[in-house]
Amino acid sequence: MLLTGAEILIKSLLDENVETIFGYPGGAVLNIYDELYKYKDKIHHVLTCHEQGAAHAADGYARATGKVGVCLATSGPGATNLVTGIATAYMDSVPMVAITGNVATSLLGKDSFQEVDITGITMPITKHNYIVRDVNDLQNIIKDAFYIAQEGRPGPVLIDIPKDVTANKAEYTKLIPKEITRSSKYITEKSLQKAIELINQSERPFIYAGGGIGISGATQELIDFAEKINAPVSTSLMCMAAFPNDHELYTGMIGMHGTKASNIAATKCDLLITLGARFSDRVISHQNHIKNARILQIDVDCAEINKNVKVDSSIVGDLKIVLDKLLPLISRKNNDEWLGKINNLKENKKVLINDTTTPELLFDKLNSLNDGSFVISTEVGQHQMWAAQHFKFRNERTFITSGGLGTMGYGLGAAIGAQTGRKDRRVFNIAGDGSFGMNCNEFVTAVKNNLPIIQIVMNNNCLGMVRQWQSLFYEQRYSETTLDRPTDYVKLAEAFGGKAFRITKPEEIDEVLEKALDSQGPVLIDYLINNDKKVFPMVAPGAPINEIINEEDIKNN
Structure with a gap:
């Protein structure tokens, strides 16, 4: 069967049992998007607000489902906008296939409009990557990419496809995906x-x-x-x-x-x-x-x-x-x-102080509501550590966070991917106001797709983790960590078309969480906390891990 490269790509994705793609169109991938239009009943495309959001969504989808996450972007800035998401997946061993368009093969290496050497850029942050110069190689490359992404230690693979390759024709015959076997040959x-x-x-x-x-x-x-x-x-x-x-x-x-x-x-x-x-x-x-x-x-x-x-x-x-x-x-x-x-x-359960909004109080309430189905995604910072310390996880694939790279701006895109892949679960994204500012545009992606994500912004008006280090190790010189932003996150979420609530005192928590869980679409909760609240215990950088700093140590200098 003689097909165009774009047709071969879509049929090969279907052969790999791909059901969802996260992406953003552009000139170099027009042939691919035209083919996706014809197959929209078989492959669900989630249009994000930014290519980085697409990469994080593919990552979150993979972590929540165990399947390969797939993202798609155009050439040049579209491709480079995927880089942080690819690096995040690489550091945390997440199976992902990133597909990018590029200028026609005749224009490669000529500084053409929206041309970058994305395979060169991503070589250190992928398990493998390809540039497809001949349409006859495309089908086997896709098959190999999905195998490499999953076998052994998983990780991201990038396939860069010049525009003329998506238009040229080659023979297509349905190929069975390579079987993934567990690695055991080195067990002696x-x-x-x-x-x-x-x-x-x-x-x-x-x-x-x-x-x-x-x-x-x-x-x-x-x-x-x-x-x-x-x-x-x-x-x-x-x-x-x-x-x-x-x-x-x-x-x-x-x-x-x-x-x-x-x-x-x-x-x-x-x-x-x-x-x-x-x-x-x-x-x-x-x-x-x-x-x-x-x-x-x-x-x-x-x-x-x-x-x-x-x-x-x-x-x-x-x-x-x-x-x-x-x-x-x-x-x-x-x-x-x-x-x-x-x-x-082991520390006994601390008595919670109920006269102010604290991370501990919030997670205690979430724990009491969790039937084991909650998925927690996070951004990176104090809120991430509080989630790890205080939420009681019961089931695998229910904590989605950037560990190795520590990517601020990761969580909401990842939550979109997780909720898309696991409609049977309720996804919460825990963010600080600093991290949320990096990817808040993706809230509208959740609204458009009617994803019932609950976005909690732990709002302390600062870059909390960096401020904590400045407090402990830099004699409280708070250089550029106090945000002083006049943003009203409730109004922002409502402007994007979602529901929103604000919590300023403990007695509001139960009612707001109940309303959020009853909602069929995305909800934002602006949860105000004190900017001096710190993550404890803590070990100073380079110190032995048994030299633990706690709140009492700070009070006693």
Whole structure:
């Protein structure tokens, strides 16, 4: 069957079971959009306000559904506007295919109108990328791109298609997508036996679980593993929803804003079992801080072994497979004394102060309303840490946040993608007023598509996290972090066509949340908090992770 490149692209996307694309049209992709028009009953296109929003939406869609997210943009600035979203997906191992148009092949390299070398620009932030110079190569490239995006450690792949390639014709024959198999070829008997030996010999094992648990879908395997060896479990930011937060072995998040129990346990254990985590500087700070423990690292990506921290033993492979292999071979352990010490470090539920609006009070209310179906997306900053610390996650793929890149402006686009892919769940995007200002235009995308997202703006009139650092480490020199913006977020949301409420006192929370949850479309809640409110506990940059600063320390200087 002889088809144009644009037709081949759309049919190939359908072959890959793509149902949704997030994008923004332009001259170089007109042929593609013309074909999308013909297939609009089969592929739902979500028009965002900005290409960066499209990339974040594809990312959020992938995280919430486990499918490949797809975004589409035109050449030049359209393509470069995807870059931050691609980098965000790359840092957090999100399967995504970004499709860009480009000028005709005869105009490449001539500084033509709206021409950029997007494959050169994105080479460091993609698993692989392509420029399609021959329409005869297009179908196989698309097939390979979807395979690469999903196999092993997932990540974004970019396909750049010059305009003449979308118009030229080639033979198309339906191709079956490449089967994705779990990575196991590097799992050796020797590495398994060494791990078993370390686990069985340990008296104070401690588990540091990362984003790889959720990517692998290994939540149940992690629970079974932790329960068999009776080991406390901490999670990185990327693993918050991949281990039930109410489990008796859970010690909370680890790292700069981690719990006392997690951070101290990491320095007191005799075996640190690291699962699908990369020893980020925001988690471990420095290898010397965990020098008392042997380290077992299990990861699907061999490049992560010994990259940031020297380990004593490692297994390279898919976590679900590795844990399945280890479970019947390890000894059941007691560790009562060790668990007792860790449990003593767990903080009891704090008495909430009800005379002012605080993050803790808001999340306490959200927890009481959550039936397990809430999805929380966030921007980046204090509100992100408060969500991780205080919301009680029960199910995997319900926490969507930018971990590795820390992208302000990520959350609302990601919420749009998540809500589009998971219509059976209710998505909340938690933002600070600083982050919300970066992507508030996408609220109208939610309105147009009637997505029942609840956008909460934790409004403290400042760039809260940067201000917190200025307060603690820069002698309160608040350089350019006080916003002093006269924006009325309620009126802004209403101008975009959505509903909006403002909360200024605790007694308003219940009624507003009830109204928001009853709404069939998007809602914004302007939630006012004090600009001196800080995220605690905290570890100073470069300090050992057991040197924890809390609110009392600040009061006592």
